Amino acid sequence: LHSRFIGPTVLEVSTHRDDEVPEALYAALTDSVRRLVDLTIRSQADSHRLASAKAFVDSAADELSSIVGRESFGVQHDADGRPRAWGNAVIGLRNALAPPLLVHREDDGSVWADVTLGAAYEGPAGHVHGGICALLLDHVLGATAHKPGKPAVTGTLTLRYELGTRLGPVRAEARVERTEGAKTYAVGHLATPDGVTVRAEGVFIHPRTA
Amino acid sequence: LHSRFIGPTVLEVSTHRDDEVPEALYAALTDSVRRLVDLTIRSQADSHRLASAKAFVDSAADELSSIVGRESFGVQHDADGRPRAWGNAVIGLRNALAPPLLVHREDDGSVWADVTLGAAYEGPAGHVHGGICALLLDHVLGATAHKPGKPAVTGTLTLRYELGTRLGPVRAEARVERTEGAKTYAVGHLATPDGVTVRAEGVFIHPRTA
Secondary structure: OHHHOOOOHHHHOOOOOOOOOOHHHHHHHHHHHHHHHHHHHHEOOOHHHHHHHHHHHHHHHHHHOOOEOOOOOOOEEOOOOOEEOOOOOOOOOOOOOOOOOOOEEOOOOOEEEEEEEOHHHEOOOOEEOHHHHHHHHHHHHHHHHOEOOEOOEEEEEEEEEOOOOEOEEEEEEEEEEEEEOOEEEEEEEEEEOOEEEEEEEEEEEOOOOO | OOHHHOOHHHHHHHOOOOOOOOHHHHHHHHHHHHHHHHHHHHEOOOHHHHHHHHHHHHHHHHHHOOOEOOOOOOOEEOOOOOEEOOOOOOOOOOOOOOOOOOOEEOOOOOEEEEEEEOHHHEOOOOEEOHHHHHHHHHHHHHHHHOEOOEOOEEEEEEEEEOOOOEOEEEEEEEEEEEEEOOEEEEEEEEEEOOEEEEEEEEEEEOOOOO
16 A cells, blocks of 8 residues: 555555555546546547536646655555555556556667657647657666666767657657666667658666665 | 746737637646656555546546547747747646656846656656656756757767755756867756766757758
8 A cells, every 4th residue: 555655554555454445447538538638638529518617627736735745756565565556657557657558678778669659749740749758768768777676867868869759649669778886878769651751879777775 | 948937927918819828827737747746756645546536537537538630739839939848748738747857048048947856757766767857857958059030959978877866856057168160068067965966968959950
């Protein structure tokens, strides 16, 4: 039960409690918020309906604000001690900004993710914002260096934009080129039906104190 | 471009049609959605309240979906022909993923923006996701190359992460180093109360066909 991950009380929550919120409910709520974010951009409804929508959104926020946790989600743990990055800007189950990316790991250490990017990720008309491309590539390159309980942070990241990345289906891929002590050198790219659009290389570091 | 600064007086003047939605209503709705995104991550409300919140969110989405525009917002124009990037992932007035960044331009061509980043932008616990740092830097560096009606796209971008960027107030700055034909070479950084956290350099290009 993430909501009581404060000091020794984390031990108490290893048993299921009646008031524990099912993960599927968080996922469903967040998916609804993702749809709302998209419609807030694209709606052509009139002022009356927009005002009505705003009132519904505020009512939803009021329900959620009855009890609010820390300033940010951080990394909390489930009853079995597994980390939950539910607030993460790229993969967070409860973060409506996150598509979210579902990162798959292959036996050879490479990672990939398929994602569909809609209106909320737009920069140039009809295309993914160059910075969103960087966000996704930072995450998947970093994921090659990630080990359970031993996260990696970005040292350097270099991006080469070869084509515009059209909104729609995008694949992100990355693999380790080599490691040197605490440093992982990773390379990767984004691809759409047009082909490879952005290439990246980066150095990711396991901090001394995690 | 940042017509949000213009204020309600001009909004009344620019309302040419009875059915035109005031900009301030779009801004208010999107601000409500931003608050909702934050609370969706941080709420510790029980299942009953979460389910109620989801129902409100779905009702809001239903109102908005009565009439829906194109697949993405693109760049539309107001009655005076000024471009509106309201869907943009970084600066979009109607994009709840965008903080949004308000980019200020100095006479010397440099740009800066102050922004407060909350739970939705988290990567490492308590810190801004490295890819969100890249997103902001891509945008402000690109903004140095931007000219009205002549947008620039990213050619290359290199980021050096010197410190973790704590959630909270962040300043983004960028300036032009030099230009060569259609290419603008820009440099910039992010800074928090801890000092400079991420440095960036990039090449931005005005496409032949805009």
